[in-house]
Amino acid sequence: MTIRDIMEKCDAELVTGEELLDREIKAVCASDLLSDVLATEKQDFMLITGLCTPQVVRTAELMGSLGVMYVRHKYPLQEAIGMAKVHEVPLICTKDDLFETCCKLAGCGLEQF
Amino acid sequence: MSDAISLGTAKTKQQDISIISELMYQLKVRDVMTKNVHTVAPENTLREVQAVMRDNKISGVPVASDGKLVGIISLDDIIRALDFGEMDSTAEDKMTREVQTVGVGVSVIKAIDEMEQCGFGRLPVIDRDHYLVGIVTHWDVVKKLIFLLQDVVLKAEARERSLADATPAPANEVEGATYEFDVCKDDFENAGIAASTVKKQLQKMEVSPAVIRRIAVAMYETEINIIIHSLGGKMTAEIFPDRVRVISKDEGPGIANVEKALTEGFSTASAKAREMGFGAGMGLPNIKRCVDDFKIESAAGESTTITFGVKFNI
Structure with missing residues (x-):
């Protein structure tokens, strides 16, 4: 499913990267622990997290993550937004928590490893 | 003005302080206030005061004498005067004399706190000698913050791009x-x-x-x-x-x-x-x-x- 589809499913709003929302997402990595994200084997994935430091975007960039969704009304720091623009990492955010967000995305074909 | 704002890019910067609070502490009232304040004189009638408020689309006006703040007339004062047929009274007669003010060098976060405490959406700004030098509203603060936050995004973008461009083949x-x-x-x-x-x-x-x-x-x-x-x-x-x-x-x-x-x-x-x-x-x-x-x-x-x-x- 595309990032646009995920936004609709999770009632998420766009932070930056509108032109990148048609990227096809095949998996999700949901974690507040960047160490875990760095250890994932997943490809073509979207990172879902409650952390909003610029390191989230750096991690997404280095892992080739196709986008980042922030949960629990978290909004990334402005530095993170600037970094995301340069590295073309779309950022979206939702009011739901991590568990609710994952529940909404369960059964959408994103469970591949 | 924005040159005077350090955005905390020092290597020791604590990331856990949100950038907005950081800006709110660093920004001073003088950085956000409106400088050209409409004022009335103590001897102006409330009818004249009302005209100033209507013409400038403002809901309160400071009363100044020789540049010093002596009171404030709010929309409530005008409504009351209309009710009681007192529109020909002078500003001096009907103004609030105990005006909540804020110093020009005070941080924006303190000014917001004071606005919250006294329940006003605006505060007259005075300098060290009690001269009226401006007025600050919630909206002035929001406008400035939006501008500065946008600036942070642009700086971060520029930094990342320069890193990418600096990479030699x-x-x-x-x-x-x-x-x-x-x-x-x-x-x-x-x-x-x-x-x-x-x-x-x-x-x-x-x-x-x-x-x-x-x-x-x-x-x-x-x-x-x-x-x-x-x-x-x-x-x-x-x-x-x-x-x-x-x-x-x-x-x-x-x-x-x-x-x-x-x-x-x-x-x-x-x-x-x-x-x-x-x-x-x-x-x-x-x-x-x-x-x-x-x-x-x-x-x-x-x-x-x-x-x-x-x-x-x-």
């Missing part, structure tokens, strides 16, 4: 190119710059994305390790036509038990590192997992040297 791909990076203790802000720079270089060389990701993750984990656990260090990445070799040497204090440090889940990271999402004891094992050859040399009280290599054709 290998002088000679056959002989390889060497990149050196200084990595400082606790400098989370710049974590990943070495990895990101080398990643861009490898993309130019059209190395496969899967291999680039392994190299980027190993380098990023290594940077994070230096930032969290050491007194600082240096990373060197040598790019050859068929492989990358990375050497990381820190300035101590060394690892007492290297075998334990290589165990998944074993961590001595600080609370700060954990707050940033790191320090789960996965760093060294993850580096080992990503690379083709790995060597670590360390002892308590000494520096730690990590050397690893990744081949492109695997």
Whole structure:
């Protein structure tokens, strides 16, 4: 499913990267622990997290993550937004928590490893 | 004005202070206030005051005498005067004399606090000699914050772009190119710059994305390790036509038990590192997992040297 589809499913709003929302997402990595994200084997994935430091975007960039969704009304720091623009990492955010967000995305074909 | 605002890009900056609070503390009332304030004189009638308010679309007006603030007339005062047929009274007769004001050098956060406490949406601003120099509203603060936040985004963009552009192409791909990076203790802000720079270089060389990701993750984990656990260090990445070799040497204090440090889940990271999402004891094992050859040399009280290599054709 595309990032646009995920936004609709999770009632998420766009932070930056509108032109990148048609990227096809095949998996999700949901974690507040960047160490875990760095250890994932997943490809073509979207990172879902409650952390909003610029390191989230750096991690997404280095892992080739196709986008980042922030949960629990978290909004990334402005530095993170600037970094995301340069590295073309779309950022979206939702009011739901991590568990609710994952529940909404369960059964959408994103469970591949 | 924005030149006077330090956006806290110092390497020691505490990331856990939100940038908005930081700006609110650093911004002073003088930076956000409206300077050309409409005022009335004490001898003006309320009818004249009402005309000033209507013409300027404002809901309150300070009363000034020789430039000094002596009172304020609000919309409520006008409505009351209309009710009681007192529109020909003077401002001096009906104004509120105990005016809540704010000093020109006070932080915006304090001004907002004072507005909340007294329930007004605006506060007259006075200088040290009690002269009226401006007026500050919630909206003035919001406008300025939006402007400054946009500025932060643009600066971050410019910084990332300059890092990307500064990456030199290998002088000679056959002989390889060497990149050196200084990595400082606790400098989370710049974590990943070495990895990101080398990643861009490898993309130019059209190395496969899967291999680039392994190299980027190993380098990023290594940077994070230096930032969290050491007194600082240096990373060197040598790019050859068929492989990358990375050497990381820190300035101590060394690892007492290297075998334990290589165990998944074993961590001595600080609370700060954990707050940033790191320090789960996965760093060294993850580096080992990503690379083709790995060597670590360390002892308590000494520096730690990590050397690893990744081949492109695997």
